[in-house]
Amino acid sequence: MRFIEEIVVDEFLPTFRSMLAEALRERGLTQSEVADVLGISQSAVSKYAHGEVTQNEQILADARVEQLVTRLADGLAAGDMSPVQGLVETEVLIRKLERGDLLAQLHEAQVPELARFDGSLSIHDPESGLRASERALSSVRRGVRTLQNTSGFAMLIPNVGSNLVECLPDATTIDDVVGVPGRIFDVKGQATVPGDPEFGVSEHLASVLLAARRNGNPARAVLNIRYDEDIVAALEATDANAVSFDAQLPLDEAIDAALADAPDADVLYQPGSFGIEPITYLLGRDAQAVAERIRHIV
Template sequence: MKFIEEIVVEEFLPTFRSMLAEDLRDRGLTQSEVAEALGISQSAVSKYAHGDVARREVILEDERVRELVERIGEGMTDGEMRPVQALVETEVLIRRLENGDVLASLHEEAVPELSEYGGGFNIHDPESELRTTERVLASVRRGLRRLENTSGFATLIPDVGSNLVACTPGATDVDDVAGVPGRIFDVKGQATVPGDPEFGVSEHVATVLLAARRAGSDARAALNVRYDPDIVERLVNDGYQTVEFDGETSTEEAVKAALSDVDDADALYQSGGYGIEPIVYVLGPDAETVVERVRGLV
């Protein structure tokens, strides 16, 4: 795990400081004056002057960095820019370069897992896609761990397998829904999760969840289990609202019709049809809540 702040310290600052030290020396400042202006030791200035500090070419060649170095060098030399202003101006540029820019790319280089976001993210943004999707994935992972540790859950898995899914707040299609690749199956009485959750790998359960959301539900997670009248009855007895939908028509239209009067349903179910396995879909605000509701059925 490498933080973007480490990229700033290890990659940006040595390059930027060396550029600024070089600029100030070219403007006639002594090594001592440069050290005082930058708040660093004279030995550090000497290292910069003799090229003893590694510099990042991509930062050296960035026009915005070069322009800021020149502006700070000129301002500090003629006394029109105080060190505090130079610091603020540099901080502003750093934040800009962290936001889907040069520093974000260097961060991606150091942490390859970030590459799936294409560098177009601001790691400090609390509402960023990166943070949102990682929270969804974490929620599914926690839910899956609870399922794996739930004795008897395997008995609730239908023949087609189960899947635990959760979506982002603005989900519009299955690519915005995280689930288990390959589904959860009963292997010798044990619920088996074949892999880590990913986005876009669940079509069936994700489709039901998205259809429910488009019909007015606030649910952001779902888990399918086998259908049994006793299971539906137990959900009702536990205080959950259950609604049946027609499994032989399109999922979108069937779920929409079922939720036309009850958009806050906690569970949807279809009792089967020709070639269609009956299934119960337990809904909830997040993966952990859905799992807890299902654990109550074991």
């Protein structure tokens, strides 16, 4: 686990300070004066001056870094800028470079797992897409573990298999929905999960969830299990709001009709039709919450 702050300390600061020390020396400041301005030791300035500090070539060549070094060197050497202002200006640039920019790219190169996130990476943003994605993945992992550890869940898996999915807060397509690749099947009485959750791998359940949300349903997760009158009755006994839909209609139309008078329904089911297996869908705030509901009906 390598933090972006380590990139700042190990890559940015040595390069930036050496550039600024050199620029200040070019403007006539002594090593001692440079040390005072930068708040570092004179021996550190000497190392910068003699090229004993490794510089990052990408940071060194960045025009914005060069421009800031020039501006700070001019202001600090002339006395028009205080070291505090120089610090603030530098911090502003660092924060900018961390938001999907140069420092984020250097971070991604050293933490390849970040590369799978398709978006502008702002690792410090509590509302970032990366954080939301990782939370959704983690939620589905927890939900799947709950299902695997729930005695009797395997008996609820339909012939087509089950899946557990959760979407991002602003989901619009299947690529915004996390699910189990393939499906969860009953193998000799044990719920078997083929792989770690991923985005964009469960088109059917993603379609169910997205259709429900388009109708005003607040759910962000859904699980499919087999249909049985007793199962629906057991869910209703836990205060579930269950509504049926027509299996012969296109999915979006069927869910639109089912939720027209009950947009907050948390159980959708269809009792089957010719060539169509009956199915029950459990909706909930997240994957873990949906999985927990299984324990009340087995």
